Amino acid sequence: MEPNCSLPPELLREIISFHIFQNITLVDTKHVGSSKPSWQLFSSLSLASKILRTLVLEAWFATLCVRRSEDLLDKFMPFPEIKTWTREIHFMQWTEDSRSWSLEGFTRVKKIRIDCSKTDIVPPKFLSGLVISNDIEVEIRNLYWPSPLVAQCISRMFPKLKVLRLRQARTWCGLCHTCCVPEFHHPVPKSIRYEDGTGLPAHYALAFSSLAHLETIHIMVGILESGKTTLGSGKGQNPNLWSGECDRCMEIMYEDETFKREWVAKKQNVTVKPPMLSTVEWSFLPKEEFESSVLSDDDEEEEDA
Numbered sequence: 298m299e300p301n302c303s304l305p306p307e308l309l310r311e312i313i314s315f316h317i318f319q320n321i322t323l324v325d326t327k328h329v330g331s332s333k334p335s336w337q338l339f340s341s342l343s344l345a346s347k348i349l350r351t352l353v354l355e356a357w358f359a360t361l362c363v364r365r366s367e368d369l370l371d372k373f374m375p376f377p378e379i380k381t382w383t384r385e386i387h388f389m390q391w392t393e394d395s396r397s398w399s400l401e402g403f404t405r406v407k408k409i410r411i412d413c414s415k416t417d418i419v420p421p422k423f424l425s426g427l428v429i430s431n432d433i434e435v436e437i438r439n440l441y442w443p444s445p446l447v448a449q450c451i452s453r454m455f456p457k458l459k460v461l462r463l464r465q466a467r468t469w470c471g472l473c474h475t476c477c478v479p480e481f482h483h484p485v486p487k488s489i490r491y492e493d494g495t496g497l498p499a500h501y502a503l504a505f506s507s508l509a510h511l512e513t514i515h516i517m518v519g520i521l522e523s524g525k526t527t528l529g530s531g532k533g534q535n536p537n538l539w540s541g542e543c544d545r546c547m548e549i550m551y552e553d554e555t556f557k558r559e560w561v562a563k564k565q566n567v568t569v570k571p572p573m574l575s576t577v578e579w580s581f582l583p584k585e586e587f588e589s590s591v592l593s594d595d596d597e598e599e600e601d602a
Contacts, residue, residue: 306348313342313349313356333360333387358382364390369399381405388412408434409455413441432459432510440465442476448504459510464517466587468541471498472550472560478584480524480544488580489530489539494570496577498541499563502570511571517580519587538564539579 304312336357343353354376361383367373374380385408386400400406435455440447443465451461467476489496497505497514505511524544529535537551538561551557 306352309349310352310356313339313352314359333357333362355382360385360387362387362389366399369403371402384408385410390414407432408436410436410438413437413439433457434460434462436462436464438464441467443467443469444476445469445498445500445504448501452504452507456508457510458508460513460515461505461511462515462517466519468516468518468543469498469500470541470543470546471500472542472546474500475543477543477545478521479518479541479581480521481526481528482524483522485520485522485528485581486530486534488578489528489535490579491538491577492575494574494577495538495564495567496540496579497567497570499567501541502567505571505574506569508571510573512573513576513578514574515578515580517582517587519584520581521584537561540564 339353339357343350355378358376358379359382361368361379363369363386371377371380376382380402381404383403383406386403386406387410389412433455435451435458437451440463443463451458466478468479469475470477505514526539526544526547527534528539537547537557550560
């Protein structure tokens with residue numbers, strides 16, 4: 298017999314969603330690979346009643362983790378409602394084969410997360426069109442070589458992108474036009490923030506300039522504290538408006554005060570950029586901590602497989 302439930306389904310749905318969100322937050326703070334907590338935390342609740350089982354499954358599949366193209370096909374889904382339940386798709390093993398994957402039917406997706414191989418140079422693109430809402434958020438982790446080609450690829454894949462989160466091992470230096478591990482003199486702030494549409498390498502700003510809905514970009518990167526450049530997050534502590542430059546370029550080229558003044562002025566007056574971009578935030582982790590978080594991603598994925 299179905300147990301009597303005095304709470305309305307809408308309230309039960311909110312309680313279950315909050316419970317899952319709390320556990321996802323605990324997962325993310327540990328930098329592990331899975332975007333979902335263990336099903337064991339919810340399996341007993343799903344057995345309590347028919348309505349609770351439906352609501353738990355709906356909340357659980359709000360985030361869909363996929364490893365193979367078959368995972369997105371209707372005939373391989375355990376429940377026909379999954380495509381309407383899903384709000385976030387997590388591609389846990391993005392490979393060359395991923396270019397043939399299709400998101401057809403996932404009309405309510407709000408976020409896409411892609412975990413790249415640590416040696417990927419450019420993430421492959423979808424061949425089929427993406428049917429997504431205007432306020433799409435994209436998170437790409439483990440970018441090994443984040444050149445402007447990656448930014449161009451992102452622009453093609455997600456033309457209605459609104460929020461972009463990148464976690465990458467290197468930055469693109471707009472001076473020497475290569476990727477490098479950023480180095481600063483100790484101590485290094487946890488983050489720096491730009492709220493006027495600046496803060497990106499010029500090549501990134503150009504590549505993203507076609508994204509009419511893009512408002513926010515967060516970039517997390519591993520750093521070394523062995524550089525000669527001092528960087529602070531307070532007022533007046535970032536006078537050169539750092540946006541990815543390598544320590545060696547800054548050491549050599551900033552010796553020329555005229556060049557430095559003109560370079561900083563150029564970054565202050567960027568004309569080609571996403572029209573709605575308001576916030577660019579860089580977050581820094583020590584290189585060893587960043588690399589260990591990538592390793593924990595891989596370990597978690599193997600356990601989930």
